[in-house]
Amino acid sequence: MQPDAQTPAPAEPPLRQDDPSLMPADSVLQQARTDQTRGLDSAEAARRLAQDGPNALDTQAPVPGWRKFLRQFHDPLIYLLLAAIAITLGAWAIEGYAGWPVDAIVIAAVVLLNALIGYLQEAKAENAAAALARMTEVTAGVMRDGELMRVPSQQLVRGDILVLAEGDAIGADARLLQANALRVQEASLTGESEAVLKDAAVLQAPASLGDRLNMVYKGTAVAGGTGLAVVTATGMGTEMGAIAHMLAAEKEDDTPLQKEVRHIGRMLGIAVIVIAVAVIGTLLFVGHVHTLQGVVTALLFGVSLAVAAVPEGLPAILSLVLALGVQRMAEHKAIVKKLSSVETLGSASVICTDKTGTLTKSEMTVERVTSASGESHVTGVGYAPEGQVQHEGAELQQGPLHSEHRAILTGGSLASNATLRECEGNWEIQGDPTEAALLVAERKLGVDGARTERFERVAEIPFDSERKLMSVIVRDKQQQRTLLVTKGAPDVLLQRCTHVRVGDGVQALEDTHVEQAQRDIEAMSGDALRTLAVGYRVLPEDAPAQPTPELEHDLVLAGMVGIIDPPRPEAAQAIAEARAAGVRVIMITGDHPRTAQRIATDLGIIEAGDTVLTGDALDELLSLGDAALAKAVRSTSVYARVAPEHKLRIVEALQTDGHIVAMTGDGVNDAPALKSADIGVAMGVTGTEVTKEAARMILADDNFATIVQAVREGRGIFSNIRKFLRYLLSSNMGEVLTVFLGVIGAGVIGLTAADGHGPAGALVLPLLATQILWINLITDSAPALALGMDPPSANTMRRPPRKLGDRVIDGAMWSGVIQTGLVMALATLLTIDWFLPGGLLEGGQDLTTARTAGFTVLVLAQLFNCFNVRSEDSSAFRGLGSNPWLWGAVLLSVLLQVAVVHVSWLNTAFGTTPLTLAQWGWCAVMASTVLWHGELRKLVRGALRQRA
Known part of the structure; x- marks a missing residue:
């Protein structure tokens, strides 16, 4: 009897946390204070809804757009650039606000551009993910006030009586009261590819989630049959809610690239301070500065050089390169939610993947058909009826075997409630996937039209968990007779057969036939195929109008099929x-x-006979401690019958072992592991919304091959990041060393003010501050970005992934950066010495000409270095034409340098003077020493590597 709707809420005791699967149905109803026939009344349902809240998972509040934009500034390199802006504005103020603070404006523009790129790309990814989501509202059939009605699943409450039918989405966790051939698809929750046959009987012992046959769960769907269930948990109290709790507890770590950028930012920050102190100290003590104005000049120049030493274009170029990579990945159906996640896949050393829907198509497929005359194999996978029924490698021809297999597939299709249809080029099913597999196989045999024209269904004997059979009665319009067609478990159906079909005829079922059938069953089961048998009999004209299971006897065995959820071909x-x-x-x-x-064996993940670790075995290992689990994950590549917490522990064990882990999945049960992994990859088509929210990347085509394409793209991006880092850092190192060594060795190279450019003995700099800013403007932007667009090398996927502790800028790169910067500086200073009178090399030009030549050499040396940094091992002359963007950027920079040397108003602004063609030739030769040094260095490295 239902409680009065006016009863005050405090009088109701809370529901106990007993396991409803171990309780009789009456006890569950009593505990839920509901009635199986009438359900709850509307007032009581409303009160419980107000008390417990909507039947929905907790979600995070949406992040405002302004906060997302500000989040783009949360980066160490950005902090460094903001500090550079402050320092530059301070210097501008000390100089009396003369002119415009061009460098501060440029750096600020770069910072804003970087933030805008990151914000727009994240917004684009969010919109793409939202477009993938299926936004249809789920409703549930419930008994309310003694009437059947449909309500939004968010309004379900504990105690509601669910009325389940084929095609229904199950909106809450519920204990079954009745189950009539009820089959539920639970792959999204348990990973089980086959629909689970449910039974309302009480369980005798606690069971794992996938084996609680008398329970149905939120987020699953009815594949066939009908049922009645009482809701026992809603919202966060459901099994899906438990996974959501785990998900909320998981902290989302920074990607390896984010960690590396933070490290680079710290290193550059320290370098800037060291450079500023060293240059200012050198200017003060070596430059014989004795006046206050000279001190201020030294301070300003030191700060300017330190700011110039920071590759201010790095954050924007990094974002642009990642954004371009994201666009290329989107073309391959991979949607990246955060730019920094692009590179992570390229660093992945382990990909943990779910099976159902990821490696397989999640589409049950008939693979083998056996009968008295032999067996055939069915080609093609999935619900698209593309393939053949083959015998010994060729299409099955007319004859005894064709007749038998036609009877099997036609009979299985007749005893089916599934439907198959084509919708906009895609094949879809309604009903049980196993029954749909029979429809597809029948079409591959080419007899679907004949069945629908010849046979008419009269009645059905539904599937029963005790009988393990389903039968239909059909009218054969061609032969004017009535048939009983039965499909079900082979061992059960065999016991009800007295005859066997051989060709177009029927023979008595002998022991040899039974033994052969049993061997076929064992062979298919050994190959992990789900087996179904098909039989039939001709009914007498006086058969009862209301069919009963008692008709299922004296059957003719047609044969059996083996069904599997096959791996994706690619x-x-x-x-x-x-x-x-x-x-x-x-x-x-x-x-x-x-x-x-x-x-796993078919796909090459393991060899035949390798160990598969189950969830129970994992529990035993976990009881022994983390060391036992760590040892197991080093050698085990397949885990089955695992729970969500097992997936999470496996991922964590791999990460502890030093791996960068990518985790793929589509079900709710995958979400915690996806969030914990270094990069979670959700399926866009079959994936649940919870999974997509937890992931950093979404596959729009649910194709595992897309992940490998993303790995290739990620590796190419990482390689390009190293290229433009080598380029930017060596270029800025060349500028710093040119000024530093030029000041220290000014007397050696004849860099003095004796020619009237200042008082005798005064400090003379090899380059002007404006010239350094110009170099950064024309060489740090377009060429660096073009390097970020370099195509992946041929051996990208033949190299091992980088290790977790490997730095983006390692010792070898720093050595190359310093060497290259030193060669640039020496080539620049020797050019100045060549043009100036005095010094090591006697020249005859004035300081402005010498400075212009040195300035040009430094620009050209950096442009030569563009080609040098494309590979640490291969010659710069290999693949010269593979990146037209780089040639365009170099040509643009050369034209701009020609303009600053030969345009009069630019001469005045940047302290330059025109050069002759011969002088340009000399500058080009000196600048090319960077290229020849790089080639020599690669030859030496290669020789040392071969010797080792």
């Missing part, structure tokens, strides 16, 4: 490519161990 190739790239692929699934082993 997945094996993608896995092989990943392994060649040194990336380990691990399968983690909630499916049966035998099925997991079969799929």
Whole structure:
């Protein structure tokens, strides 16, 4: 009896936390204070809804756009550039606000551009992810006030009586009261690819989530049959809610690239301080500065050089390169939610992947058909009826075997409630996936039209968990007879057969036939195929009008089929490519161990006979401590029958072992592991909204091969990041060393003020501050960005992934940066010495000409270095034409340098003077020493590597 709707809320005791799967249905109803026939009344349902809240998972409040924009400034390099702006504005103020603070304006513009790029790209990714989401409102059939009605699933409350039918989405966790051939698709929650046959009987012992046959869960769907259930949990109290709790507890770590950029920012910050102090000190003590104006000049120049030493274009170029990579990945159906995640896949050393829907198509497929005359194999996977029924490698021809297999597939399709249809080029099913597989196989045999024209359904004997059979009665219009067609578990159906079909005829079922059928069943089960048998009989004209299971006897055995959720055709190739790239692929699934082993073996993840670790075995290992789990994950590549917490622990164990882990998945059960992994990859088509929210990348086509393409793209991006970092840092190192060594060795190279450019003995700089800013303007932007667009090298996927502790800028790179910067500085200073009178090399030009020549050499040396930094090992002359963007950027920079040397108003602004063609030739030769040094360095490295 229902409580009075006016009863005050405090009088209601809270529901106990007993496991409803272990309780009789009456006890569950009593505990929920509801009635199986009438359900709740509307007032009581409203009160419970107000008390417990809507049946929905907790969601994070949306982040305002302004906060997302400000988040783009949360970067160490940006902090460094903001400090550079402040210092530059301070210097501008000390100089009496003369002119415009061009350098501060340029740096500020770069900072804003970087923030805008990051903000727009994240917004674009969010919009793409939202477009993938299926926004239809889910409703549920419930009994309210004694009437059946449909209500939004968010309004379900504990105690509601759910009325379940084929195609329904289950809106809350519920204990079954009745189950009539009820089959539920639970892949999104448990990873089980096959629909689970439910039973309302009480469980005798606690069971894992996938084995609680008398329970249904939020987020799953009814594949077939009907049922009645009482809601036991809603919202965050559901099994899906438990996973959401785990998800909220998981902290989202920074990507490896974010960690590296932070490290680079710290290093550059320290370098700027060191450079500023060293240059100012050198100017003060070596330059014989004795006046206050000279001190101020030294301070301003030191600060300007330190600011120039910071590659202010780095954040914007980094964002642009990542954004371009994101666009290329989007073309391959991979949607990246955060720019910094692009490179992470390229660094991944392990890809942990779910099976159902990721490596497989999540589309049950008939693979084998067996009968008295032999067996055939069905080609093609999925619900698209593309393929053939083949015997011994050729299409099955007319004859005894064709007749038998036609009877099997036609009979299985008749005893089916599934439908198959084409919608905008895609094939979709309604109903049980196993039954749909029979429809597809029948079409591959080419007899679908004949069945629909010849047979008419009369009645159905529904599937029953005790009988393990389903039968239909059909009218054969061609032969004017009535047939009973039965499909079900082979061992059960065999016991009800007295005859067997052989060709177009029927023979008595002998022991040899039974033994052969049993061997076929064992062979298919050994290959992880789900087996179904099909039989039939001709009914007498006086058969009862209301069919009953008692008719299922004296059947003619047609034969059996083996069904599997097959691997994606492209997945094996993608896995092989990943392994060649040194990336380990691990399968983690909630499916049966035998099925997991079969799929993993077919795809090349493991060898035949390798161990598969189950969830129970993982629990035993976890009880022994983290060391036991760590040892297991080093050698085990397939995990089956695992729970969400198991997936999470596996990912964490791999990370502790030093791996960068990518985790793919589509079900709610994958979400915590996706969030914990270095990069979570969700399926865009079959993935749940919870999974997409937790992931950093979404595959719009649910294709595992897309992940490998993303790995290739990520590696190419990382390689390009190293290229433009080498370029920017060596260029800025060349500028710093030119000024530093030029001041120290001014007397050696004849860099003095004796020619009237100042009082004798006064400090003379090899380059002017405006010239350094110009160099940064024309060489730090377009060429660096063009390097970021370099195509991946041919051996990108033949190199092992970088290790977790490897730095983006390692010792070898720093050595190359310093060497290259030193060569640039020496070439620049020797050019100045060549043009100036006195010094090591006697020249005859004035200081302005010498400075212009040195200035030009430094610009050209950096442009030569563009080609040098494209590879640490290969010659700069290899693949010269593969990046037209780089040639365009170099040509633009050369034209701008010609303009600053030969345009009169630019001569005045930048302290330059025109050069002759011969002088330009000399500058080009001196600048090219950077290229020849790089070639020599690569030859030496290669020789040392071969010797080692």
